[in-house]
Amino acid sequence: MISPYQAAALQFRIDMGAVEENASRAFTLLREAARGGAGLCVLPEMWSTGFAYDRLLVLSGATKELLHDLRRLAAEKRMVIAGSLPEKVGRAVYNTLYVINATGVITGVYRKTHLFQPSGEHLHFRKGSSASVVHTDVGTVGPHICYDIRFPELSRKYFLEGATLFCVSAQWPTVRKGHWELLNTARAVENQLFVVASNAVGRSGDFHFSGGSLILSPWGERLAVAGEEEGLTQAAIDAKQLEEARRRIPCAQDRNERAYRKTRQGR
Numbered sequence: 001m002i003s004p005y006q007a008a009a010l011q012f013r014i015d016m017g018a019v020e021e022n023a024s025r026a027f028t029l030l031r032e033a034a035r036g037g038a039g040l041c042v043l044p045e046m047w048s049t050g051f052a053y054d055r056l057l058v059l060s061g062a063t064k065e066l067l068h069d070l071r072r073l074a075a076e077k078r079m080v081i082a083g084s085l086p087e088k089v090g091r092a093v094y095n096t097l098y099v100i101n102a103t104g105v106i107t108g109v110y111r112k113t114h115l116f117q118p119s120g121e122h123l124h125f126r127k128g129s130s131a132s133v134v135h136t137d138v139g140t141v142g143p144h145i146c147y148d149i150r151f152p153e154l155s156r157k158y159f160l161e162g163a164t165l166f167c168v169s170a171q172w173p174t175v176r177k178g179h180w181e182l183l184n185t186a187r188a189v190e191n192q193l194f195v196v197a198s199n200a201v202g203r204s205g206d207f208h209f210s211g212g213s214l215i216l217s218p219w220g221e222r223l224a225v226a227g228e229e230e231g232l233t234q235a236a237i238d239a240k241q242l243e244e245a246r247r248r249i250p251c252a253q254d255r256n257e258r259a260y261r262k263t264r265q266g267r
Contacts, residue, residue, distance in 0.1 A: 004236045004237060004238040004239075005039035005040065005138055005236070005237055006036065006037045006038045006039055006040075006234055006235070006236055006237070007038065007039065007040040007041075007042075007138070007165075007194070007196045007215055007234065007235060007236075007237045008033040008036065008038040008040065008041045008042070008196075008232045008233065008234040009041075009042050009196050009197060009198040009199075009213035009214065009215060009224070009226065009232065009233050009234075010026070010029040010030065010033065010041060010042065010043050010044070010198055010213070010231075010232045011044060011198055011199055011200060011201050011211045011213045011226055011230060011231065011232070011233075012025040012026065012029060012044070012047075012200070012201060012230040012231075013025070013200065013201055013202035013203075013204065013230060014044060014046065014047055014049075014050045014171065014200050014202075014204045015050065015204065016049070016050040016051070016052045016204055016205050017049055017050065017052035017055050017059060018050075019048050019049060019059060019062045019066075022047060022048050022049070022050070023048060023066060023069075025230065026043055026047055026048075026083075027069070027073070029041075029230075029231070029232050030043075030073060030077075030081065031073075031077075032232060033079075033232050033234065034073075034077040034079060036232075036234055038079055038234060039078070039079050039080065039102070039137070039138050040079060040080045040081075040082075040136075040138045040167075040196060040237070041079055041080070041081050041082070041232075042081075042082050042083060042167045042168070042169060042196045042197070042198040042213075043081070043082065043083025043084070043169060043198055044083065044084070044169055044170060044171055044198045044199055044200045045083075045084040045095070045145055045146050045169045045170045045171045045200070046084055046085065046086060046095060046171060047083055047084065047085070047169075047200075048062060048063065048066055048085055048086070049062075049085075049086055050171075050204045050205060051119070051121075051124075051171070051204070051205060052205075053120065053123075053124045056086055056093045056124060056125075057088060057091070057093060059086060060085075060086035060087065060088035060093050061088065063085045063086060063087060063088070066085060067085070067098060067100075067106065070083075070098075070100055071100055071104040071105070071106065072104060074100045074101065074102060074103075074104045075102070075103055075104025076104075078102045079102055080099065080100065080101055080102050080136045080137060080138050080141075081099075081100045082097060082098065082099045082100070082108075082141065082143065082167040082169065083097065083098065083169050083198070084096060084097045084098075084112070084145050084146075084169040085098060087109075087111070089126070092125075092126040093124065093125055093126065094111040094112065094125060094126050094128060095111070095112040095115075095121070095125050095145060096109060096110065096111050096112070096128075097109075097110045097112070097143045097144075097145050097167070097169050099134045099136060099141055099143060099167070101136050101137055102136070102137040102138075103137070107134050107135065107136055108134030108136075108141065108143060110128065110131060110132075110134075110143035110145070111126075111127075111128025111129075111130075112125065112127070112128050112145040112146075112147075112148065113127060113128040113129065113130075113131055113148065113154065114127075114147045114148050114150070114151055114154075115127050115147070116146070116147045119207075121147075131143070131154060131157065131158070132158075132161060133158050133161040133162060133163050138165075138237070139164035139165050139194075139237075139239070140161075140162050140163050140164045140165075141163065141164075141165060141166070141167050142154075142155065142158030142159070142161075142163035142165070142166045142167070142191075142193075143166075143167055143169075144166055144167065144168045144169070144187075145168075145169050145170065146168070146169070146170035146171060146172060148168075149168060149170075149183045149184060149187055149197075150179075150183060152186075152187070152190065155187045155190070155191055156190075156191065158191070159191040159192075159193070159252075163191070163193055164193055164194065164239065164242055165193050165194035165195065165196060165237065166187060166188070166191070166193065166194070166195045166196070166197075167196055167197075168184065168195060168196070168197035168198065169198055170197065170198065170199050170200070171199065171200045171204065171207070171209055172199050172200075172209065172212075173207045173208060173209055174208045174209060174210040175208075177210055177212060180197075180199065180212060181212065181214070184197050184214060184216060185216060185220045186220075188216040188217065188218060188219075188220050189218075189219065189220040190251075191218075192218045192242065192245045192246050192249070192251060193218050193242055194215070194216065194217060194218060194237050194241075194242065195214070195215070195216040196215050196237075197213060197214050197215075197216075198213045199211055199212055199213050201228055201229065201230055202230075210228045211226050211227060211228045211229065212225065212226060212227075212228070213225075213226040213232075213233050214226065214233065215233065215234075215235040215237075217241055217245075218241055218242045218245035218246070219241075219245055223235035223236070
């Protein structure tokens with residue numbers, strides 16, 4: 001991991017189906033973050049289209065060009081960029097988080113493995129079936145998309161694979177804002193790593209989003225927290241903090257795999 005470096009979580013209003021307007025907001029904030037020296041930028045979930053279910057298959061056609069522009073910007077500004085976009089595969093669409101390295105190369109592609117049934121995601125997206133860490137110039141990333149942070153099994157898999165930070169791309173509604181803060185903090189503390197989490201703001205479709213994008217330390221400390229307005233929040237990521245947390249409380253060494261195995265019930 002290059003350390004220390006600046007990480008930024010970007011948040012903005014995502015208008016349903018308005019790819020050009022959403023992209024304009026995203027790239028404006030990415031360039032602002034670059035001017036602030038950011039080495040890592042995390043964008044919200046489905047930031048180009050929102051959850052425009054009835055038009056997803058068509059709208060996902062813009063993803064290829066957006067990725068081209070993101071790759072060019074990442075290489076030009078020497079920063080890692082992560083964020084979720086609709087990915088078209090045949091007649092199916094995945095909610096996919098792309099991780100673009102500071103060289104402009106896509107080093108990670110993660111398809112959301114937990115689809116949020118209460119809002120109908122499972123009816124419009126195909127579920128991802130695999131997850132693994134992504135090696136980047138700023139460390140080993142564990143990719144999460146919104147609902148994923150409710151599943152500690154995924155986070156622990158990344159921890160065991162050597163993750164040093166989690167990138168969370170989300171559209172997390174205001175009504176469950178308390179869970180957003182609690183779950184991100186829990187994932188940081190239990191896995192002793194950094195979390196850079198990006199959320200949307202304002203209204204998109206039937207939901208309202210209150211931002212609160214945040215950057216957390218391996219101790220669960222809030223290194224930076226955004227309000228409810230469009231913009232970005234930024235903080236320094238220092239690998240020494242991760243090493244110190246894991247040295248002082250050696251969770252990895254103290255794991256007891258034998259106790260976690262499923263036992264047979266009776267005969």
